Structure formats: C-alpha cells, structure tokens
Amino acid sequence: MADSRAMECTITLELAGDSAAAGDFRQAVTAFDDLLKAMTRSACGDEAAVQWTVRVQAGSILLGVDPAGGADAGPVVAALARTLWGKPDAVLASAAVGPLRVLAGAPGVHLWVGQERTPVTDELPAGLRSLLRQPYRQKGTVEGKLTMLSERSGLAIHEPGQGRRIRCSVPEERLEEMRVLWRRRVTAFGMVQYGADGYPVQIEAEHFEPFPDDAELPSHLDVLGVLRAD
Numbered sequence: 001m002a003d004s005r006a007m008e009c010t011i012t013l014e015l016a017g018d019s020a021a022a023g024d025f026r027q028a029v030t031a032f033d034d035l036l037k038a039m040t041r042s043a044c045g046d047e048a049a050v051q052w053t054v055r056v057q058a059g060s061i062l063l064g065v066d067p068a069g070g071a072d073a074g075p076v077v078a079a080l081a082r083t084l085w086g087k088p089d090a091v092l093a094s095a096a097v098g099p100l101r102v103l104a105g106a107p108g109v110h111l112w113v114g115q116e117r118t119p120v121t122d123e124l125p126a127g128l129r130s131l132l133r134q135p136y137r138q139k140g141t142v143e144g145k146l147t148m149l150s151e152r153s154g155l156a157i158h159e160p161g162q163g164r165r166i167r168c169s170v171p172e173e174r175l176e177e178m179r180v181l182w183r184r185r186v187t188a189f190g191m192v193q194y195g196a197d198g199y200p201v202q203i204e205a206e207h208f209e210p211f212p213d214d215a216e217l218p219s220h221l222d223v224l225g226v227l228r229a230d
Contacts, residue, residue, distance in 0.1 A: 007115045009055055009064025010073055011036070011080065014117070016108020020061060024106055029063065031102035036065065036076075038095035039083070043075035050076055064112075077113060083128070084111060084118045093128040101125040133198065140192040142166050142203045146181045157188060157203070167202040178208075185211040 013032045015025070041047040050073050052065040067073035082088045083096045100120060103109045109120040118124075144159040144166065155168040155178065168188060170178060186208045193202040 007057075007064075007112050009057070009112075010066050010077060010114070012057070012062055012064040012112035013103075014108075014110040014112060015061035015106065018060060025061075028103060028106050028109065031099045032063065035080075035096060035099035035103070038099060039076050039079045039092075042092050042095045043079040080111075081113050081116075084113065084124070085116075088128070088131065090132060093131045097125045097128040097132070100128065135193065135195055135201075137191055137193050139190070140200070140203075142168070142188045142192060142200050143185070145183060145185050146178070146208075147183065155205075157186070159200075162199060164199065166200050168205055169202070170205050181208060181210055184213075187211070 013028065015028060020028075036052055037047040040050050044050065050071045051068040053068045055064045055066065056062070057064050079088075079092055080096075083092050083100075088096070103111075103120045104122050104125055111118050111120055142157050142159065144157040146155065146168070147158050147165070148154065148156040155170060155175075156165045157168050158165055188203050188205040188208050190203050190205040190207075192200045193204075195201045
C-alpha cells in the first residue's frame with residue numbers, strides 16, 4: 001500500500017503491485033482519464049475547463065494529477081469526493097458509473113483524493129447504478145393474496161415471491177364487492193407504482209381476477225390420460 005504521506009497530488013490512481021500487464025495498465029489509465037473528464041464536465045460544464053498534469057510517483061504504480069496552469073480544481077475534487085464517499089446526485093452518478101465500472105474490473109485499484117484512499121470495487125459502481133433507478137408508474141398487474149380489508153387500513157396484496165405487501169387502492173364504491181375476494185389469491189390490473197428497486201409498491205386497481213380455489217382445480221384423476229404416448 002502506498003504511504004499517505006507521499007500523496008502530494010490532487011488526485012491519484014493507485015494500481016496493485018509494482019507491475020501490470022500492458023493491456024490492463026492502458027485500460028485503467030484510459031478509465032482514469034475518462035473519470036477525470038466526466039467529473040470536470042459535471043462540475044464545470046466543460047471537460048476542458050481543467051487541464052490535468054500527470055505525475056508518476058514512486059512506491060507503487062501511482063499516477064497523480066494536478067490542475068495545470070493554476071486552474072481551480074476545487075469543484076472537480078469536491079464532485080469526485082461526493083461520488084466516492086457521499087451521496088452524489090444523478091448527474092454525478094451517471095457520469096462516474098462507466099469509468100468506475102472499468103476500474104473496478106482490475107484487482108487492487110484505489111483512488112486517492114488528497115490523502116484519502118478509497119478502494120474501487122464492484123460495490124462502488126453498483127451503488128451508483130442504484131441511485132439512477134427512479135420510481136415510475138405504468139400499467140401492469142400484481143399477483144398475490146388480497147389482505148388487510150378494512151375501512152381503516154384499506155387493501156393490500158401480499159406478494160409471496162418477495163414477501164412484500166403492496167398497497168392496493170380501489171374506488172370507494174367498489175370496496176364492498178372486494179369482500180368476496182378477501183384472503184384469496186388474485187391478479188390485480190391497473191396503474192402500478194414501482195419503487196427505485198424495480199418492485200411494485202402500490203397499484204390503483206381497475207379490476208381483479210381471482211385464482212380458482214383449490215377445490216376447483218382438477219385432480220390427478222381429471223388430467224389422467226391428457227398426456228399419453230402415441
């Protein structure tokens with residue numbers, strides 16, 4: 001590991017060991033350059049707003065960069081720090097996720113902002129991707145057991161696959177007819193609200209289709225002979 005006391009550059013890319021395959025080195029340096037451009041573009045509106053001077057440092061494979069010509073790199077450094085340690089907005093997350101995914105593919109990659117060292121692992125771009133998933137609404141269906149039928153709590157559908165309770169709203173005039181479906185497995189059709197994780201959290205149900213009761217399902221005797229050898 002490189003000594004933090006030797007970190008003299010504004011931003012530094014650290015690669016594991018003291019040697020690397022030429023292709024891996026080139027790919028990591030290209031991704032590092034892409035990350036600097038993306039952060040500069042996001043923070044300053046123009047990737048050319050800050051030109052970076054590269055310094056090769058001793059002790060490991062360390063590529064440090066400093067702003068050339070006395071340019072103010074503060075906004076870029078702050079943007080990268082937020083991306084690595086804080087809660088970046090969607091603009092920063094979108095800009096950084098591609099280069100960080102490439103860097104995470106190489107073993108032992110770290111990024112230094114000043115003297116603060118951050119490992120670049122798969123969890124870092126994965127966390128950024130999760131920030132980019134926004135809740136959305138669209139027509140769809142939800143399947144599960146209709147539960148929580150009361151004036152106080154309304155309706156919900158218990159989805160057994162994920163063990164989730166999905167809020168279910170229906171026009172008030174239809175609540176009474178829902179009682180016959182209480183605790184039955186149903187398919188609800190309507191406008192579905194999905195959360196950031198892609199799973200439904202609520203449905204504005206337009207109509208329901210109940211699954212048949214177990215007693216209504218055919219027995220093994222009923223289907224005997226349906227599939228038979230020629």
